[in-house]
Amino acid sequence: xxxxxxxxxxxxxxxxxxxxxxxxxxxxxxxxxxxxxxxxxxxxxxxxxxxxxxxxxxxxxxxxxxxxxxxxxxxxxxxxxxxxxxxxxxxxxxxxxxxxxxxxxxxxxxxxxxxxxxxxxxxxxxxxxxxxxxxxxxxxxxxxxxxxxxxxxxxxxxxxxxxxxxxxxxxxxxxxxxxxxxxxxxxxxxxxxxxxxxxxxxxxxxxxxxxxxxxxxxxxxxxxxxxxxxxxxxxxxxxxxxxxxxxxxxxxxxxxxxxxxxxxxxxxxxxxxxxxxxxxxxxxxxxxxxxxxxxxxx
Amino acid sequence: xxxxxxxxxxxxxxxxxxxxxxxxxxxxxxxxxxxxxxxxxxxxxxxxxxxxxxxxxxxxxxxxxxxxxxxxxxxxxxxxxxxxxxxxxxxxxxxxxxxxxxxxxxxxxxxxxxxxxxxxxxxxxxxxxxxxxxxxxxxxxxxxxxxxxxxxxxxxxxxxxxxxxxxxxxxxxxxxxxxxxxxxxxxxxxxxxxxxxxxxxxxxxxxxxxxxxxxxxxxxxxxxxxxxxxxxxxxxxxxxxxxxxxxxxxxxxxxxxxxxxxxxxxxxxxxxxxxxxxxxxxxxxxxxxxxxxxxxxxxxxxxxxxxxxxxxxxxxxxxxxxxxxxxxxxxxxxxxxxxxxxxxxxxxxxxxxxxxxxxxxxxxxxxxxxxxxxxxxxxxxxxxxxxxxxxxxxxxxxxxxxxxxxxxxxxxxxxxxxxxxxxxxxxxxxxxxxxxxxxxxxxxxxxxxxx
Numbered sequence: 001x002x003x004x005x006x007x008x009x010x011x012x013x014x015x016x017x018x019x020x021x022x023x024x025x026x027x028x029x030x031x032x033x034x035x036x037x038x039x040x041x042x043x044x045x046x047x048x049x050x051x052x053x054x055x056x057x058x059x060x061x062x063x064x065x066x067x068x069x070x071x072x073x074x075x076x077x078x079x080x081x082x083x084x085x086x087x088x089x090x091x092x093x094x095x096x097x098x099x100x101x102x103x104x105x106x107x108x109x110x111x112x113x114x115x116x117x118x119x120x121x122x123x124x125x126x127x128x129x130x131x132x133x134x135x136x137x138x139x140x141x142x143x144x145x146x147x148x149x150x151x152x153x154x155x156x157x158x159x160x161x162x163x164x165x166x167x168x169x170x171x172x173x174x175x176x177x178x179x180x181x182x183x184x185x186x187x188x189x190x191x192x193x194x195x196x197x198x199x200x201x202x203x204x205x206x207x208x209x210x211x212x213x214x215x216x217x218x219x220x221x222x223x224x225x226x227x228x229x230x231x232x233x234x235x236x237x238x239x240x241x242x243x244x245x246x247x248x249x250x251x252x253x254x255x256x257x258x259x260x261x262x263x264x265x266x267x268x269x270x271x272x273x274x275x276x277x278x279x280x281x282x283x284x285x286x287x288x289x290x291x292x293x294x295x296x297x298x
Numbered sequence: 299x300x301x302x303x304x305x306x307x308x309x310x311x312x313x314x315x316x317x318x319x320x321x322x323x324x325x326x327x328x329x330x331x332x333x334x335x336x337x338x339x340x341x342x343x344x345x346x347x348x349x350x351x352x353x354x355x356x357x358x359x360x361x362x363x364x365x366x367x368x369x370x371x372x373x374x375x376x377x378x379x380x381x382x383x384x385x386x387x388x389x390x391x392x393x394x395x396x397x398x399x400x401x402x403x404x405x406x407x408x409x410x411x412x413x414x415x416x417x418x419x420x421x422x423x424x425x426x427x428x429x430x431x432x433x434x435x436x437x438x439x440x441x442x443x444x445x446x447x448x449x450x451x452x453x454x455x456x457x458x459x460x461x462x463x464x465x466x467x468x469x470x471x472x473x474x475x476x477x478x479x480x481x482x483x484x485x486x487x488x489x490x491x492x493x494x495x496x497x498x499x500x501x502x503x504x505x506x507x508x509x510x511x512x513x514x515x516x517x518x519x520x521x522x523x524x525x526x527x528x529x530x531x532x533x534x535x536x537x538x539x540x541x542x543x544x545x546x547x548x549x550x551x552x553x554x555x556x557x558x559x560x561x562x563x564x565x566x567x568x569x570x571x572x573x574x575x576x577x578x579x580x581x582x583x584x585x586x587x588x589x590x591x592x593x594x595x596x597x598x599x600x601x602x603x604x605x606x607x608x609x610x611x612x613x614x615x616x617x618x619x620x621x622x623x624x625x626x627x628x629x630x631x632x633x634x635x636x637x638x639x640x641x642x643x644x645x646x647x648x649x650x651x652x653x654x655x656x657x658x659x660x661x662x663x664x665x666x667x668x669x670x671x672x673x674x675x676x677x678x679x680x681x682x683x684x685x686x687x688x689x690x691x692x693x694x695x696x697x698x699x700x701x702x703x704x705x706x707x708x709x710x711x712x713x714x715x716x717x718x719x720x721x722x723x724x725x726x727x728x729x730x731x732x733x734x735x736x737x738x739x740x741x742x743x744x745x746x747x748x749x
Contacts, residue, residue: 049570049618056621058613058747060573061532061565068476068526079744083712087746090445093526095472100442122713122741221711223667249619251667 019043020157024066024097026075026085027054028273029136030107030149032282034074037150037167041160045070050275053249054080055126055221059087067092070103071156074149077106078113078133102155108133110148111141114202125219134271137204139179139286146171178283185290188297195236195264197224197246197255200271204289213241216254224254233261243296247271265296389438389446390743394497396430398423400734404726411510411725413680413694414654415597417590418513418545422723423502423734429454430736431496433464435743443472449495464517476526486516486538487524488559488579490609490630498748500626500662501705502719502736506676507632507656511605513545516581518557532575534563540583546603546634548588557583565749570618574611575749581605585638591691592643601638601650607631613749620747621667629659642690650692654680668709676701678725699725714739 023044025031031046038044045066048054054076057063067073067088075081089098097103113131120129135141150168154161190209194201197216205212214232216224236258244255244266252268259266269289270279276292279285400406406425410416423430431451439445449465467482485493491508492515504514520540527533540547542556550556559582565575583603589596608631615624635653642648660674678699683692701724707717720733 051570051617052619053621056747057618058573058620058749060567060613060749061563061575062567062573064534065526065529065532065566069528082744083747087748090469090471093473093476093478093524095474098442098471099439122711126711249617249622251622 020160021071021153022069023072023074024070026073026081027136029142029282029285030074030076030145032273033142033146033149034072034153036171036282037146037164038153039163039167041157041163042153050270050272050279051248055083057081057084059084059091063088064091067097068094070094070097072103072105072149072152073097074105074107076108076133076135078108078130078135079128080108080133102152105149105152107141107145107148108135110144111135111138114206115199123219125217126221132199132202134200135203137201137271138207139175139182140207141203142282143172143175143179146175174283178286182286182290185294189290189293192242192293192297193240195232195241195244195258197244197250200247201245201269208293216244216246216258223251229254229258233258236262236264243267243293245269248275267292267296387438389436392435392740392743392745394431394433394435394495394738394740396432396497396736396738397428398430398502398734398736399427400425400502400732402730402732404728404730409726410591410691411506411678411699412727413692414510414678414699414725415591415691416509416513417588418515420504420509420514422732423736433495433497437743439471440468443470445469445471476528478524480522480524481520483517483519484522486518486540486559486581487522487536487561488516488581488605489607489632490575490577490611490628492516492607494748497738497740498745500628500660500670500672501674501703502717502734503721505630505656505658505660505674506678506699506701506725507630507658510678511546511632511634511654511656516544516546518542518544518547520557530566532563532565534561536561542583542585545588545590546581546605546636547583547585548599549586551584551586556585557581571614571616573613573749575609576611577607577609579607579609581607595643597643597691598641599636599638599650600641601636604635606633611749623666624664626660626662628661629657632656640692648686648690650683652681652683652692654678662705670705670707670709672703672705672707674701674703674705676703676725695727701725712745713741 019042021038021042023031023034023038023042025034025044025046027048028046028050031044034042034044047063047066048057075085095101108130113135116131117124117127117129120127146168150164153164157164186208192210193213194205194210195214195216196212199212199215199220202212214236216229216232218225218228241264244259244264246252246255246266247269255266258264268276269292270276270285273279273281273285275285276288278288400423402422402425406422409422431453433449433451436448437446446468447465451462451464452459453462463483465484467480467484469480470478473479487493491499491504492512508514518540520538522536522538524534524536527535538559539555540557540559541550541554542548542552543550547557559580561577561579563575563577565573567573585599585601585603588599590599591597610629612627613624616622633653633655637651640648640650656678658674658676660672662670662672664670680694687693701721703719703721705717705719707715709715715738717736717738718733719736721731723730723732
């Protein structure tokens with residue numbers, strides 16, 4: 001038994017000996033960003049996958065042990081992780097990543113947020129007082145947050161700071177090139193109207209120049225009801241919307257139902273990396289989102 | 299005119315900041331921020347200047363025309379005023395409302411489990427329509443090294459509302475090496491269910507084993523130490539030094555250090571869909587004049603108690619997407635050994651040396667959002683006591699107490715839940731069927747999704 005415990009302790013302590021920074025990301029997009037900047041100097045872990053709604057996560061034992069060993073915790077913030085991140089931070093006993101420390105980053109703190117409510121009342125659903133948290137779906141926000149993350153990595157691991165600076169420079173260069181290409185491709189999408197399952201997409205839609213005309217959830221966080229969907233079906237059966245969009249963790253039945261009745265095509269989009277087969281890094285995620293829109297718009 | 303001017307300038311200001319932000323290669327964020335701040339101040343100064351000149355000009359016009367109309371005043375939105383003063387540091391406050399409508403086939407007043415005198419908060423839900431605990435939770439970081447938590451339920455005691463201090467603790471946030479220290483009053487970390495607040499239980503009441511062996515839940519004053527080794531596998535080792543004033547302790551023995559506990563936990567994930575948590579805990583308490591049984595005519599215990607709990611929780615959710623579908627399997631075994639003596643209400647003194655155990659197994663399944671279905675089985679076992687204990691509350695009715703419960707609950711959102719529960723209670727004299735409705739609603743601070 002003693003040997004077993006010792007063995008576990010040793011594997012735990014030496015498992016990541018090659019990485020200089022242990023990065024705990026609440027969502028896959030931030031893990032991917034850390035990988036782009038840090039390369040093999042960082043060991044990244046994402047607490048959630050593209051198939052999970054990042055709001056409804058439990059403070060699982062495995063997540064506590066990851067936060068316990070993290071040098072940086074990077075999350076979307078704006079209360080997206082309010083149900084589980086505070087618990088993880090309390091239980092993990094790791095002063096390096098507590099709120100206010102260098103190792104604690106809320107990405108949404110560094111960009112202009114959309115949908116900041118003027119009236120806070122839970123009768124309007126699970127609204128986010130600080131604004132919509134899904135800031136990564138506008139590539140310009142990624143640019144800003146990349147700089148913030150790289151700064152923190154340089155501060156925490158001074159030995160490799162040149163490498164992180166190079167990683168950042170290289171990433172930004174490729175990212176800016178990609179943005180130029182994307183912004184050329186999305187021109188025909190401007191002005192299109194979208195019905196989304198949950199309001200996960202305001203940053204993307206703003207960037208694409210699209211307009212969100214309805215959500216399948218009558219109030220955020222409350223599953224779509226049949227009566228509300230019927231209303232939408234009659235409202236949009238004679239036009240007024242071009243796509244119904246959802247991401248894998250949102251139940252497909254609601255969008256299928258509405259799509260069948262209204263004739264509006266439905267689109268599955270990766271809200272984050274891993275959401276579709278092609279979306280396996282930040283670049284291919286945006287490639288795939290645009291591909292999927294463009295394909296259906298022809 | 300002034301509005302137009304301000305608008306143009308603010309648009310310009312935004313454009314400038316956008317262009318600045320859009321080329322962040324090599325640019326230090328702090329530097330950037332200070333530059334923007336500088337720009338903003340410059341523009342503010344210019345606007346102010348223009349506004350003053352405009353106001354002066356308008357004043358002249360007013361003076362010339364001798365008009366009685368006042369100069370329109372543009373109110374400046376107090377952008378940061380709402381965070382000024384001492385209210386910006388208000389802690390997170392949440393209130394949880396709970397109530398019941400419960401029916402018993404038997405007489406609920408004389409509820410007792412033969413062989414297992416109840417103590418503490420143990421017992422069934424109140425009969426009829428009743429308000430449960432109204433729990434007020436207040437929490438915040440104290441500074442960079444401490445965090446604080448208060449749970450103060452308002453409860454009715456003999457019809458009078460009183461505010462209890464259920465939990466009031468301070469915890470360190472900056473100790474090195476994965477350690478932390480909590481002090482104050484808290485739910486002991488033993489077992490799985492012991493530290494769970496009533497509103498997060500999956501059934502309306504605690505398992506019989508917790509009711510009988512821990513007085514529902516063991517809360518006490520003291521110190522708690524926790525250590526998390528830096529392992530891939532989640533492990534937590536800890537211990538508590540306790541005052542020993544609450545059941546299964548009593549009377550704050552040993553000059554107010556009447557108990558201690560040790561606990562070890564391990565847990566992890568298996569793939570994306572499964573996670574588990576296992577725990578082993580030990581509680582040792584001394585009792586001085588600990589009451590149990592009937593409140594007016596209590597049994598008095600003096601002696602020592604050893605308690606062991608083994609717990610296992612298994613959770614499943616396809617791809618870990620908890621909101622859509624999930625299953626929780628949960629079981630705990632509690633073993634208690636007590637040695638000492640009881641003074642009965644008729645003043646008899648009896649030497650008491652008994653081992654008792656309690657087991658519960660439960661499953662809760664959410665097949666689709668909002669609805670959950672649960673089943674639970676309870677069982678208690680005890681040593682047979684000698685003939686001296688005949689005609690006392692320690693005499694069993696010849697078989698192990700058992701209880702079967704089923705529940706269905708519906709949650710409109712994360713903040714509201716309504717539950718129906720049906721219990722077949724074979725722990726009491728003459729089997730009892732109990733059923734009822736419970737509501738749990740919360741407002742204010744967002745609660746945590748603890749495992």
